[in-house]
Amino acid sequence: MSPVGDRETGLEAGAGAGAGAGLETEGVAGPETAGVAGPETAGAGGAFDEEHLALKSLLGAWALAVCSPEETEAVEAHLPRCPPCAGEARRLRDAVGLMHREESLDPDPLLRSRVLDECLRRRPASTPLPEWVAPYDAETARLDALLRDMGEAEWNTPVRLHWATGERTLTLCGVLAHLGSVDGLVATALGLDDPLGPGAPRTVGDRTETAVERCRAHGPPFVRNKWRTQTRNIVRAAALRAHDAALPVDFTEFRRPLRDALAGRAFACWIHAEDIAAAVDYPYGPPAPEHLARIVDFIARRLPEAVAARRRAGLAAPPRRLTAAGAPGRTLHLEIGGRGGGDWYVPLDSPAALASPEHTVARLVLEDAEFCRLAAGHVPPREAAAGREGDDEAVRDVLWAVATLSRM
């Protein structure tokens, strides 16, 4: 029994055996109390008793440095005169040190694919992740790991999102809500619940507004958990429908087969993670090469249509010649360097024309990550580190077309 009225014992049922054992030690006369008259028994110690009881109850708050300056001073004046309190104070201070988690040791993102590959070599999965799901899986996991390091205050950090034709500043929490609300369109295509609930708006812009509004009402842990759970559910559901890569996903303004929709969401996740990292001053690199390659391919395949759209808007040069669908036409050779790169041939006069190396009139050379940042609107076309050769106008049309692909 503790010498003090034992108000603690039994108060927290379910605290486990460790609790009992820990509290017990308080009552045992340890070396520090041996030979010292317990404060409670010290002669005319009525005043001391009261002081002792009051200050003892403060030891937890004192150890955590969350009491007032006057209280801190009172506790510290009491400790040298009261060995039991001094002993407990020391133990509780040490315990505060144990609250610290070693967050700085977050694993290198490359470790993830190394470890998972090693596992799968030993025991192949019965339901593997299709390669077209892998970039979304890895990028959402990478952003989640970044978020693990965020303190409460950082969740309200303003994050500037910008694309070729606009910009918007959201809180970090708002950015995550935005990502989750657009991912939600993929989720519903896969038969999962809409994170915004039944009857939610279906356009990217309206969904973002709704999600940001909810973010204010619910707070960061809710938003993060919801985003994260949805990403895991999407990965899982897509893996279970590996044969369904062409499943249409309806983004209202456009439609994409599931495989491309997920490449696009991986791309958005990476780019917004970079926005977040820049806002809180954390380092954040590009995706793994094999994932970057899928994102590069996803962007490159949209270029013929993007060139045509700019032309329809009067922004690009008119076709030099009319080309029958499927017939070879003027071609730009897009050469993407880096381990995520490769060669693409972009038809210049019509998306339906056949692009071919023999009809190349221009060449555009970009590094993989730079190409993606250009498509995200993070690098303006005139500042892109691009190698250009051949027909100037063709190069410029394609460069600007890449930038028009960017949106919030």
Add this chain to the structure above:
Amino acid sequence: MPNETPDGTTGTTRPHRDHAIRRRLVRGEQSALAELYDGHASVVRGLAHRFLDDEDAADRVVAEVFAEVWADPGAYEPERGSLRSWLTELTRRRALRHLDESPLDPGARARLEERIRAASAAARADHMVTAMPGSLRTVLELAYVGRRDYREAAAELGVSEDEARRRLRLGLQLLSAAAGNGAEKAS
């Protein structure tokens, strides 16, 4: 409301989640392996690093621990404890095996043992933070992470200041006991 898949993968309670992921691992779902890694890699790696004080060796332990789980997920028995504590135990075993393989002079061996003792204590305390009653954990987190003084914490939680003080003290006592108990067992 969590966004649940039909079989309740994201069930709200820990035992339910541990059961569900075990089932999926046994079935051989790669997505479950990825979730397992994302949920626990930083704990496993942090612990392995505390044991071994060597980044490369810690990474090897991470790979071995997850490979072991994936190779035979049925070996995990949810009735006997959380997935997290099972992984912690596998990590400890693997890390000790690494240490046994490296020749050491007596001084280095003694320092190593001290580090293992400290690492085990910290791991038990880590676990206690997540396992302790929510009423205690919340106020500790408000104070330690949120930097609220105990009066603000009391107001935020709608409890008396006395109660907030009491909970802070009890929570720290639990941590201290968790870290200390194992050390006694080990010696």
